[in-house]
Amino acid sequence: MTHPANHSQLPRETHWATHLPDEAATLRLGGLLADCVAPGMRIYLRGGLGSGKTTLVRALLRGLGVQGAVKSPSYALVELYVVSSLHLYHFDFYRFLDPSELGDTGVVDYFRDDDGICMVEWPERAGNALPQPDLDFTLAYAGTGREVSVTAHTTAGERCLAKYRSA
Ligand SMILES: Nc1ncnc2c1ncn2[C@@H]1O[C@H](COP(=O)(O)OP(=O)(O)O)[C@@H](O)[C@H]1O
Numbered sequence: 001m002t003h004p005a006n007h008s009q010l011p012r013e014t015h016w017a018t019h020l021p022d023e024a025a026t027l028r029l030g031g032l033l034a035d036c037v038a039p040g041m042r043i044y045l046r047g048g049l050g051s052g053k054t055t056l057v058r059a060l061l062r063g064l065g066v067q068g069a070v071k072s073p074s075y076a077l078v079e080l081y082v083v084s085s086l087h088l089y090h091f092d093f094y095r096f097l098d099p100s101e102l103g104d105t106g107v108v109d110y111f112r113d114d115d116g117i118c119m120v121e122w123p124e125r126a127g128n129a130l131p132q133p134d135l136d137f138t139l140a141y142a143g144t145g146r147e148v149s150v151t152a153h154t155t156a157g158e159r160c161l162a163k164y165r166s167a
């Protein structure tokens with residue numbers, strides 16, 4: 001006897017990957033994020049130096065209407081952007097070699113801002129101090145372009161993946 005399909009056990013659409021042949025493709029991907037991010041979302045960006053993490057953040061900020069310079073926060077640890085009532089925190093934990101240092105900085109408090117969107121480069125350098133992200137990007141060199149893979153951990157993240165799939 002066959003059993004009826006149990007849809008709750010179907011794999012959920014939590015993963016998406018694509019090739020980004022040039023910088024314009026990375027910028028387009030970041031721009032699409034601007035249409036689906038919501039207050040409280042956390043977006044983590046992994047990948048080596050020059051893989052395109054800051055490029056993605058810059059495109060998201062531009063898409064949200066941030067017009068000034070978007071610089072890498074490597075030395076400041078975090079840059080704050082304000083768009084009307086929305087707070088956008090851009091973190092870069094590259095220079096953290098020891099995750100235990102993070103506790104002294106107070107930056108984890110920013111993750112409790114429910115109106116905030118947190119974008120984090122090098123989240124792995126914060127150890128397990130950070131909460132789970134809504135969206136987790138991994139970028140890698142692929143020929144002259146990049147390969148990106150994205151995992152959604154929440155329904156808010158899945159909404160963004162759906163946008164990517166239909167773009
Ligand atoms: N898909 C792509 N293909 C080729 N070059 C890219 C692509 N996306 C971004 N770049 C380039 O790679 C570099 C990435 O720099 P950046 O975004 O600062 O990297 P990261 O923050 O990961 O260190 C930039 O010079 C950018 O123009």
Ligand SMILES: [Mg+2]
Pocket residue numbers: 053054072092121
């Ligand atoms: Mg960077």
